[in-house]
Amino acid sequence: MEETESIAARGAGQEELYREAVAAYGAPLGRLARAYEMDADARRDLLQEIHLALWRSFASFDARCSLRTWTYRVAHNAAASHVLRQRRRRALVLVSLEELEAMPDPGEGPRAADERHTLDRLLALIQQLRPLDRQVILSYLEGMDAASTAEITGISAGNVATKIHRIKQILARRFHEGEPHG
């Protein structure tokens, strides 16, 4: 909360807050857009949409939560709205973590060891998920703890922990099967 207090004390304006948020979380926002939109042009548009939403939201920043929580909530909520619109347009079928866990691995042949391929498969997996589960897996991959994820998403910390356990199982099954342990 120190960060929030210092922002409140400085009485930072809309533009300053926006610049601060982008300096601190610009790269994660780019990765977040990538997890929500696979088409490159639409992704650029989504990223601009997220930044616009962030900039507009800072006109009434009230320092009741940290800059990080504020930024991630705006980004996830703007991106989830984008997914809902796209789902109607492209007739996408999204699944929950529980459903994904029960689905068979698509089995893409021999597993390439390069990170690029792993990243593509990881993105494909994330893009199948419903918004809330997508938000949890992204927070996990960004290295957030369960409490921070709970604050952003509104899901209880216990439930986040259960979902993270499930995410780890899915990732282990899909990305490490057949590899030597140790």
Add this chain to the structure above:
Amino acid sequence: MDDMKDVWQKQAAENATVSLEEVRRKAGRFRATIFWRNVREYSVLGLLTAWFGLYAWRSPFPVMRVGNGLTVAGLLYAGYQLHKRASAAAAPADLARKTCLHFHRAQLERQRDALRGVWRWYLGPMIPGLAVIAVAAGIAGFERSWSAGLAVVLFAVAGAMLYVGLGRLNQGAARRLQGQIEALDAIEKEPK
């Protein structure tokens, strides 16, 4: 599983920066999009109102005048509802003040209510006017010939079926959204 986090966090950033200038341009485009969407919707509404209004004023048959007048009233009511619903969109700070769960639920609720109430605010208000027009056209058709009257009846039945079909499609979509809302409620009720 830390290797997956590494893969994720170390991915090459693809032109992830957005300048403040770009954000301002996007804000301008956003306002322009909203403006032109409103122009489009209100123009269609205006044209239809003018069309039915003209018949309400100029038609030599009193029943037709009543039917067209009622349709104009229905169009104006639907237009007012459209305007009200568009203005109820989320404020910029809502995106941050609401958790993802609450924001997502509010969006689904808004869509569900719009679909569920489609008879009340969009399809329904047009029914009295269109029904009166159909009856008047049917009477005039039968006065001319059986085949003309029958054509009007068939046209009216097809229109009614289209109306009912549209209503059912919307109700089905509203039910699916309700299922998603209930799933979110179940997540919220889970122990802390």
